[in-house]
Amino acid sequence: MANSTFLWGASLSAHQTEGAYQEDGKSLSVQDTRARKNHDIADFTVAVDHYHHYREDIALLAKMGINALRISIPWTRIIPAGTGPVNDRGIAHYNAVIDTMLAHHIEPIITTYHFDLPDNLQQAGGWNNRATISAYEAYVRVLFSHFGDRVKKWLTINEPNIMLLADEKIVGFHYTHQERYQAFYNLMVAEKSAIQACHEIIPDGQIGPVPNISYVYPATAKPEDIRAAMYFNAVRNWAYLDFSVKGIINPILHDYLHKTGVELAILPEDHALVTQNFPDFLGINYYTSATVEFPQKGQDRLAGISDQQSEDVYEPNFYKGVTNPYLAKNQFNWTIDPLGLETTLEMINDRYALPIFVTENGLGAYDELTSDHQIHDTYRIDYLAQHIRSIQRAQAAGVPVQGYLPWSAIDLISVHEGIRKRYGFIYVERDEQDLKTLARYPKDSYYWYRNLITQGGLQDE
Ligand code: BG6
Numbered sequence: 001m002a003n004s005t006f007l008w009g010a011s012l013s014a015h016q017t018e019g020a021y022q023e024d025g026k027s028l029s030v031q032d033t034r035a036r037k038n039h040d041i042a043d044f045t046v047a048v049d050h051y052h053h054y055r056e057d058i059a060l061l062a063k064m065g066i067n068a069l070r071i072s073i074p075w076t077r078i079i080p081a082g083t084g085p086v087n088d089r090g091i092a093h094y095n096a097v098i099d100t101m102l103a104h105h106i107e108p109i110i111t112t113y114h115f116d117l118p119d120n121l122q123q124a125g126g127w128n129n130r131a132t133i134s135a136y137e138a139y140v141r142v143l144f145s146h147f148g149d150r151v152k153k154w155l156t157i158n159e160p161n162i163m164l165l166a167d168e169k170i171v172g173f174h175y176t177h178q179e180r181y182q183a184f185y186n187l188m189v190a191e192k193s194a195i196q197a198c199h200e201i202i203p204d205g206q207i208g209p210v211p212n213i214s215y216v217y218p219a220t221a222k223p224e225d226i227r228a229a230m231y232f233n234a235v236r237n238w239a240y241l242d243f244s245v246k247g248i249i250n251p252i253l254h255d256y257l258h259k260t261g262v263e264l265a266i267l268p269e270d271h272a273l274v275t276q277n278f279p280d281f282l283g284i285n286y287y288t289s290a291t292v293e294f295p296q297k298g299q300d301r302l303a304g305i306s307d308q309q310s311e312d313v314y315e316p317n318f319y320k321g322v323t324n325p326y327l328a329k330n331q332f333n334w335t336i337d338p339l340g341l342e343t344t345l346e347m348i349n350d351r352y353a354l355p356i357f358v359t360e361n362g363l364g365a366y367d368e369l370t371s372d373h374q375i376h377d378t379y380r381i382d383y384l385a386q387h388i389r390s391i392q393r394a395q396a397a398g399v400p401v402q403g404y405l406p407w408s409a410i411d412l413i414s415v416h417e418g419i420r421k422r423y424g425f426i427y428v429e430r431d432e433q434d435l436k437t438l439a440r441y442p443k444d445s446y447y448w449y450r451n452l453i454t455q456g457g458l459q460d461e
Contacts, residue, residue, distance in 0.1 A: 007107065007403030008453045009068030010061060010425065011360050013114040013158065015044050016412035018074075020051035024089035027080035029116035030126075034172025041418030041432050048412055048419075048428040049438050054097050056440065057410055060426055062104035064446055065453040069106050070359055070405045071097070072114035072158065075139050082118035083135045091146050098150050108151050109359075109405070111210060112140050112194060114158040115170055115415070122173075127183035127190075130267075137193040141201065148202035155210040155283045155359065156191040160184065161240050162212045165313065169416045181262045188243040189270050195244075195277040209244040210283035210359050213237045215344040217291040219322050224294035228319035231256055232292045235315075238351070241282065245352045247275040256318065281402070282352060285360035286387075289327070289340030295320035311335075330383075332364050332421055338386035345394040345401060355400045361387050362407035364414060364421040367443065375427045375443035384445065388458055406449075410440065425449055 015031040021044060022028075031044055050057055061069060075082070077090035101108045113136070121132055144154070163170050164180050164187075175183060191209060198207040216236060218229035234252035242250040249264075257264065295316055311321040311333075327335040341361070348356060363383040367375045384406060391401050411424035418432050425446040429439045452458065 005402070006456075007068040007109075007357065007405065008449075009066045009070060009107075009109070009403060009405035010064075010409035011070035011405045011407050012050070012409045012412055013072045013111065013116075014074045014077075015047070015072075015114065015116045016408075016415070017047050017050035017410065019044065019046035019049045021045045023051065024077065024093060025080055025087040026074065026090070027076045027082075028119045029074060029076045030119055030122050030171050030173075031116045033119045033122075036172070036416075041416075041420070042413050042430070044413060046430075046435055048410060048430065050410065050412075051093075053438070053440070055100055057426070058097075058100050058104055058106065060440060060442065061409055062106055063450075064425060064442070065450045066106060066409075068109055068153075068403060068405060069101055069409060070109040070111065070155070072111035072116075073143060074116050075113060075136075076116065076118050078142055079135075079139050080118070082121040083138060086142055091142075094147060098147060102150060107153065109153045109155065109357075110143070110147070110151050111155040111158050112143055113156070115163055117171075127186050128179050130186060130265075133186055133190045133193065136190045137197060140194045141197050144198055144201040144205070148198075148205055152202065152205050153281075154194075154198055154202075154205060154207040156194045156207060156279075157187055158210050159212040159285060160187045160191075161236055165236065177260060178262050181257055182264060184239070185264050185266065188240070189274065191244060192247075192273045192277045195279055196273060199277070206280035208279040208281040208283045208354075208357070209240065210285060211237070211240040212285040212287070212360070213241070213344055213348060214286060214289045215340060215347050217289060217324065217340075219291055219293035219324075222294070225292070228292045228294040231315075232290065232313065232319040235318075236290065236313075241348070241352060243274070244279050245282075245354065247278070259317075260315075279354065281355040281357060282348065283357050283359035284344070284348065285407075286341050286344060286358060287361060287407075288334045289324070289337040289344070291322050291324040292319040293322050294318075330363055331366055332417060334364070336363075336383060336386075338383075338390045341387050342390040342394045342397075345391065345399045346397060349394075349399040355402045357403040357405060358391060358401060359403075359405050360407040361404070362423045364417070364423050366420060367411075367422045367427060369427060369429065369441065373439075373441045375441065375445075377443045377445045380443070380445045381448045384449070385458060388452070392457060 218225040239253040313321040408423040414421040
């Protein structure tokens with residue numbers, strides 16, 4: 001890991017950090033309009049006000065020693081109507097953000113889309129409407145043309161798999177089964193159009209997908225449970241990477257769609273786009289593994305589970321999420337499985353053999369600010385250290401992991417659990433409803449990560 005080209009970074013998304021939700025010409029996205037069941041949690045109107053604090057935040061992150069920062073750009077700031085005129089104020093803002101990063105020797109890695117479809121496009125059918133694909137392509141072409149001279153690494157669409165599987169928790173509405181898979185297909189075609197456009201517009205640019213990939217374990221050695229894991233691996237993981245990297249609909253997903261009565265509308269003209277444009281690398285988000293069993297008749301999903309990524313999954317006759325008795329959990333009910341990251345990376349390398357950047361990984365926790373403005377987050381340090389160790393072991397086993405960009409650079413608003421679930425290296429003083437000072441305080445994990453970066457990784461292997 002101690003090579004000079006390895007990217008030691010951090011990640012964030014725009015809607016969870018920026019705020020300024022109606023400033024400088026920005027329109028509303030589905031993140032601004034989505035229904036929130038839990039009304040006492042923070043929304044994204046101010047978030048952590050990164051829109052106004054970006055210079056301070058980037059300077060603090062530079063002092064932590066990172067050489068790469070993953071951000072996202074909101075479509076609603078660049079083309080507020082979803083299609084049509086470009087908003088110059090949006091372009092000017094991200095020019096300034098990118099230039100600030102570069103001035104601090106931080107490589108910008110930009111996600112074009114992080115759960116934040118312009119709301120008016122959602123009203124017109126969203127990802128079930130083919131017109132969204134061409135609107136997305138036009139939007140990313142604007143990004144590549146304006147920022148491609150300085151930004152050489154791009155990520156397409158953040159976690160389309162989690163967005164579709166945990167729809168209500170992430171985007172605030174429910175897809176029918178048919179809609180979910182038509183949206184899957186349309187999203188994946190849109191991703192291909194971004195890959196094509198990036199290669200066309202930025203000849204020395206690189207682009208990759210950014211799904212959330214966690215290897216799925218069977219609950220037992222029962223053959224039915226093995227098949228449950230086979231299906232959920234295909235549905236959750238391989239369907240997305242197979243489409244991106246191989247240009248195919250994964251055969252097990254195909255079988256699952258057939259058995260569940262889904263008919264995909266596929267246009268003949270998609271074929272060339274899908275089979276001729278491929279990513280340069282893979283961005284992989286990983287928090288937890290998943291374990292499933294074959295569901296017994298009449299069984300329901302696990303009650304009281306808030307975990308969007310593994311246990312809260314259920315498809316009658318195929319798979320049902322279960323609690324893995326061998327794994328500890330975090331305060332928000334997500335299992336902690338560092339070895340699962342090593343397994344996942346090796347499986348991904350076995351199937352796709354492309355460079356990998358771990359573009360999200362981190363621990364959501366209740367942090368406590370002491371009276372002298374410190375945060376003693378040893379639990380986060382432990383989590384990160386265990387996962388970095390796994391990455392180092394995967395590298396030693398031959399997996400080309402080229403960067404680690406944990407979630408999150410600074411505290412942000414969790415997708416559905418508010419600011420109480422903190423991930424950052426830098427604490428932001430606010431709570432769910434009270435904006436307080438919005439002051440920034442480095443946590444213990446900030447100093448620990450700085451030291452680790454200086455040493456080029458964990459030294460105790
Ligand atoms: C990923 C998303 O799914 O998980 C992030 O890309 C998100 O946007 C992260 O914040 C953690 O999930 P949550 O629900 O704890 O915010």
